[in-house]
Amino acid sequence: MKSATLALVAAAVVLSAGCSHPQRSRDLANPAVSATTMAQQVCSNCHGMTGSSVSPNFPNLAGQQEAYFVAQLEGFRSHRRSDPAGFEYMWGLSRSLTDDQIKGLATYYANQAPEAQPIEGDRGRFEAGKAIFSGGVADKGVPACKTCHGAEGKGDATFPRLAGQHADYVMKQLLVFQRTDERPEGGVMKSVAHELTAQDIRNVAAYLQALPRL
Ligand code: HEC
Numbered sequence: 001m002k003s004a005t006l007a008l009v010a011a012a013v014v015l016s017a018g019c020s021h022p023q024r025s026r027d028l029a030n031p032a033v034s035a036t037t038m039a040q041q042v043c044s045n046c047h048g049m050t051g052s053s054v055s056p057n058f059p060n061l062a063g064q065q066e067a068y069f070v071a072q073l074e075g076f077r078s079h080r081r082s083d084p085a086g087f088e089y090m091w092g093l094s095r096s097l098t099d100d101q102i103k104g105l106a107t108y109y110a111n112q113a114p115e116a117q118p119i120e121g122d123r124g125r126f127e128a129g130k131a132i133f134s135g136g137v138a139d140k141g142v143p144a145c146k147t148c149h150g151a152e153g154k155g156d157a158t159f160p161r162l163a164g165q166h167a168d169y170v171m172k173q174l175l176v177f178q179r180t181d182e183r184p185e186g187g188v189m190k191s192v193a194h195e196l197t198a199q200d201i202r203n204v205a206a207y208l209q210a211l212p213r214l
């Protein structure tokens with residue numbers, strides 16, 4: 001690395017040590033800031049230092065599939081993914097990220113070990129959720145989630161990891177797919193989610209949050 005670049009990175013690290021917004025946005029617009037620095041000093045404010053967030057408002061990113069992750073950040077950056085929380089939080093944050101930074105961020109999070117999430121719900125709920133995940137809802141034509149998201153819910157390439165995701169976030173996204181066109185690659189999930197009832201959504205989301213602990 002050239003010393004001028006090093007100096008820029010060092011300056012960015014010093015600047016972002018504080019918490020005020022102008023300092024953060026300066027970081028975000030600086031292509032010289034490494035993905036790891038950005039993840040630990042900017043993204044961590046909401047998504048947690050290693051991609052496991054405390055608040056269910058912020059999706060867990062630890063262990064997320066790289067191809068899926070890149071597609072989502074590109075979707076926010078181009079404003080194609082426009083669900084309300086994405087628009088509110090992620091449009092501004094992704095605006096100045098370079099393709100290299102996005103790739104680096106995807107690799108950073110894919111390599112973090114997901115933290116186990118709290119188990120919330122009773123046995124009946126988990127069994128109903130597991131039945132949907134593993135077998136779908138046959139009489140309504142809902143396919144098994146595991147056929148695309150993997151037997152353990154870890155995802156694959158553009159199929160996202162769902163295991164250990166916050167139930168609140170999963171429920172919110174299932175409603176986005178079911179009711180809107182706010183996610184550009186949501187076509188498949190729109191037909192999957194179409195016939196799910198509110199109860200089905202609660203059950204499968206509780207099961208997914210608890211994976212792999214069930
Ligand atoms: C101020 C809080 C905040 C910060 C900081 C933040 N995010 Fe987010 N992020 C969110 C919220 C809220 C969502 C959920 C958006 C939705 O529901 O569409 C989200 C969603 C995402 C998603 C989509 C996850 C999925 O499963 O589809 C990715 C990827 C992501 N953020 C990456 C990042 C990266 C990388 C950074 C740092 C450059 C970052 N975020 C910084 C709040 C934040």
Ligand code: HEC
Nearest residue numbers: 143144145148158159160170173183185186188189192204
């Ligand atoms: C035919 C393949 C397929 C099946 C079956 C499927 N999914 Fe998906 N799912 C996808 C794809 C592809 C995406 C990514 C969509 C995007 O990029 O916006 C996705 C995204 C999701 C997301 C958003 C994750 C995030 O981090 O934002 C949730 C939640 C989800 N699926 C839940 C389910 C559930 C629950 C089932 C079973 C009822 C299911 N999926 C069945 C293909 C599938």
